[in-house]
Amino acid sequence: MSLLEVDDVVVQFGGVTAVNHATFEAEAGRVTGLIGPNGAGKTTCFNVISGLQRPTKGKVRFNGRTVTSVPVHRRSKRGMGRTFQRLEAFGSLTVRENVRVALDIHRGLVGVLKPAKSDIDGLLERVGIRAYADERADSIPTGTARLLELARCLAGDPRLLLLDEPSSGLDETETDAFGDLLRDLAAEGRGILMVEHDMDLVMGVCDTIRVLDFGEVIAVGEPAAIRADKRVQQAYLGYSDDEPEHAAGEPGGSDTEQTLVIPAVPVSEGATS
Structure with a gap:
C-alpha cells in the first residue's frame, strides 16, 4: 500500500x-x-x-x-510535513529559535518545557545550517532559509x-x-x-x-x-x-x-x- x-x-x-x-x-x-x-x-x-x-x-x-x-x-x-514555495520562517527570531518553536508545537509542550539545545542543534546540523544558528531568520540567504524550513518540518518527525x-x-x-x-x-x-x-x-x-x-x-x-x-x-x-x-x-x-x-x-x- x-x-x-x-x-x-x-x-x-x-x-x-x-x-x-x-x-x-x-x-x-x-x-x-x-x-x-x-x-x-x-x-x-x-x-x-x-x-x-x-x-x-x-x-x-x-x-x-x-x-x-x-x-x-x-x-x-x-x-505529514510540508515546506512552502514562499518562505514561512519567523524573521525576527533566530534560526535556532525557529526550530525551537517547531519542536514546541509538535511536542505539545508550548510554555511548559523547552526542547533541549542538543535536539535543536542536531536538526540544524542535519540540514547543514548549524553555523547560522544565532542569526536572525530574515538575515540569512534564501537557500539557507529553505533548509531552515526543512529543519522545522523535520522537527515533527514526519x-x-x-x-x-x-x-x-x-x-x-x-x-x-x-x-x-x-x-x-x-x-x-x-x-x-x-x-x-x-x-x-x-x-x-x-x-x-x-x-x-x-x-x-x-x-x-x-x-x-x-x-x-x-x-x-x-x-x-x-x-x-x-x-x-x-x-x-x-x-x-x-x-x-x-x-x-x-x-x-x-x-x-x-x-x-
Whole structure:
C-alpha cells in the first residue's frame, strides 16, 4: 500500500480547472518528483494533499486512511510535513529559535518545557545550517532559509515530506549535499514528494517522476523514461512532431538522442502552479 494516494482529484476555481482528474501516489522509502511547466497545477496538488485546498472532486488517502476532509493540523499530527514555495520562517527570531518553536508545537509542550539545545542543534546540523544558528531568520540567504524550513518540518518527525521547490537559492555544492540528505531521509522509510524545477536534482535523486501539464498527469516513470518521453518534451519545450526539426540539444530539437532540456532556474508560480 502506498503511503500517499491521490485519487481522481479535480480542483476548479470558477470556470478554471487547475487540477484535472489527477491520480498518483508516493511510496515510503522513495523520493517522488512532481514536475511540470509553470501553471501545471503542482502547488495546487500540494495544497489538496496538505489540506489547504478542498478538492472539487476526488480523494486523498494517507497511510491507508482517507484524509480528504481532515484539517491541516490533524494531517500534521498523523505524520505529514510540508515546506512552502514562499518562505514561512519567523524573521525576527533566530534560526535556532525557529526550530525551537517547531519542536514546541509538535511536542505539545508550548510554555511548559523547552526542547533541549542538543535536539535543536542536531536538526540544524542535519540540514547543514548549524553555523547560522544565532542569526536572525530574515538575515540569512534564501537557500539557507529553505533548509531552515526543512529543519522545522523535520522537527515533527514526519512520515511524508512535501517539499515545494526546496533547492531554490542553493548553489551547486549545497544542492548536491541536499540531494544526499533526501536519499538519507528516504532510506529511513520516509516518503518524499517533491515539486522542483532543478532538473539535475530531480533526475539525480528521484526514484519516480510524475509529470503534470494543464492539471493532468501526462507521464509517470523513472528519470530516464521521463527524460525521453515525447509528451514531456512537448509540454516543456512546446514543439510537436509536425514542426521543423532543430539541432539536437536546442529547444525544439527532435533528434532521438536529444536530452530533455528543462529550465533549471526556479520560476515563481501562481496559486494554480
